[in-house]
Amino acid sequence: MFQEKETENIIESTEKVFETTGLDLKHWLYDHFLSLGLNETSAKYLNMFALLVVLGVLVFIIDFLIRKFLRGIFTQFATKSKTNFDDLLIANKVPRNIAHIIPLLITLEFIPLVFTDFPDFENFAEKTLKVFAIVLTLWVVRSLLNTIKDYLKTLPNFKDKPIASYIQVFMIFAWVIGIFSSFAIITGIEFFKFITALGAGSAVALLVFKDTILGFVASIQVSINDMVRIGDWITFEKYGADGDVIEITLATVKVQNFDKTITTIPTYALISDSFKNWRGMTSSEGRRIKRALYIKQSGVKYLDDAAVEKLKGIQLITSYLDSRQADIKSYNESHNIDKSLSLNGRNLTNLGVFRKYIDSYLKQHSAINKDMMIMARQLAPTTQGIPLEIYAFSSDKRWENYEYIMSDIFDHLIAALPYFDLEIFELPSDSSFKGN
Template sequence: MINISKKMLASDCVFVQIFGALTKHWGLGLSILGLIVLIPLFRNNKEIVDAVLAFISRIFDFIPHNQWYRFFLISLLIWIGIYALNTLTTIFSLQKKETRITWCQIFILLAIGLWILGLLLIFNITDKTINTAAFGIAASLLAWIFQDAIRGVVAFIHLRMNNLLQIDDWIKVPKYGINGKIRRVTLTTVTVYNWDTTTSAIPTSILLSEHFVNLQKMVDGKTHGRIFSKLFVMDTGSFYELSRKDADRFRKDNRITSCLPLKDIHDEMTNAELYRQYMFHWLMNNEHVSRVPYLTVSWQDHTENGLALQLTGLIKDSNAAAFEWQQSLIVEHVIQSVEWFGLRLYQAPSSFDTSSSTIYISKKPITK
């Protein structure tokens, strides 16, 4: 029975898959298979058909007089339906069939709604004689108990309607340290397979209430690149105005003129201004850095530590390893090139700087 169910679930036909999901559990499967086999045999035997119909009629005569039996029956049917839909959700997740996943979750929601409606009708809760206050308290209690599930349903509908989430999308949820690919999405839970081989299951509502990043379009190449932003604090004590001699020296430096036009190098400008222009042209000429939609090299607010130079743009290599490699090369070039312009990166004095200081404390006592 289990092998038959697996073959049906692997079919491309939706109806066959539904039947496979219903027959996945051996007890339920045998019952359904028994009905399919017996119905053709009984069809031409009037006595057996009459006996079966009489038996069913007695069951239905009994059901209306027992509310709890009717409640158990509808609960069982709803459970079977949800079980089958959850099985189909797993299969459709593996097949990456987003539309069918969404419909499965909608039918689960409808099944729960039918169960609640059946509960109201079976126990006649809609009767006007029922205490309205008691009904309101019960409804409020249920809403409080299932508040996470309700938020999850709202989040699921929002994410699906706006096409913000799909199977195999790479997402990041910084607050919860989640970084990986989506494996399953349901009304209440999103399952993510992280890059460190761990698995995270988070409520769907978190993706609506908390900040998350979907990087899939970037991975698929539907972007100008992956953003980088680096801040370098310069020691303003190394800033100075260029003399004509300094300008001539920079014009003769092939490392600088290979990126920066000679006309942009002149006296009366500062070495900090020259370096900012150099870094902009160097990034513009870097084949791994995108020129669109923006590429900026700008000075930020002055602080007690110095003046910060910020480099912001997009690296075309969106692959994680390639991106980090190119970003590291940019940082290393900044560290290497600042000395060409007589600039210094700021760093707070360390114990090494203190021990290397040329100021020594005299061993002799101070005499007046």
């Protein structure tokens, strides 16, 4: 019984000390400023400012320490755990966002103390902090949802599921509720009453601000999905845009075309229509070259030994022809192939050798990125001939230099065709019939 009474006395005395200290802290600086000869108004403002500075420094230090503490705990746990979920929590800044909660609560607790002589300032500060608390809650929710999204993407069963779309819809509703809650706090109206009052004018607002609302939703989608950034090169055929994005606003996106004209695109068109963003190309290690030569089908033929020997003079394919010729001859002899007819057995064709020449030429070209795909492939025959497509990536991604590199490659290949007894297909012109 004695110990219980002693404990109660200690608690009561401690509470009295804290209460007394709190009162002294409210007016100690104020009394000090009065003793220096300042008037009451100046003393009150200086007292408030000094307490605000002390609170700001205190909250900053607490926030810093909590962030370090939480990040350290999460990092240690992440290194020991086998799952990568905790790593994704750190990557999406979940500990950092959660760490702001305690300093925010401390600030809310001490705001009445700082603005004890200024109730209007106190009311404004409390409303501001409550609105920030809503935003902070949304940040925490968003970072948690992004972590879940990134984690589910690592699971085979969810790789092809539109998880991002579900999260975006949820976050849109969350932001709408957060915005309504903020307005309710600012106006001092209860949340449900605010929603009820808002619903009465929603129909008119939707009609009047239709484009603005569409633009607002679109800008959120564009931002969340990182679809377009200022400086991106986009192509939007529907609006005739082909150039760099120079401005993104709630209602419009401005694109400076390469002829220096300006095209204005509605922001909501970025999510309702299809367009091409070249950012992936500019951020990659090369720019794709994808173009075909159309070869006349009548010129394709088997190569005899004399023709092969003649083509061995082309240095890029000399070793290839030596190796292939030996393999083909060995195969035909081992299978007793009758070579009196070229169709029998295995053979080289001028088109196949030319395709190999293109491949070797691209691989030794100084302007082609050797770490990316290099391929010369034959596509399905068409009425214009046999497409022989070149697929490679130039190291230089600048438009002017890219076009020069591609033109230089095709100049060379077109000029090389006669050495393989091949021709480019082209429709007849007036000069084709002259002299007939």
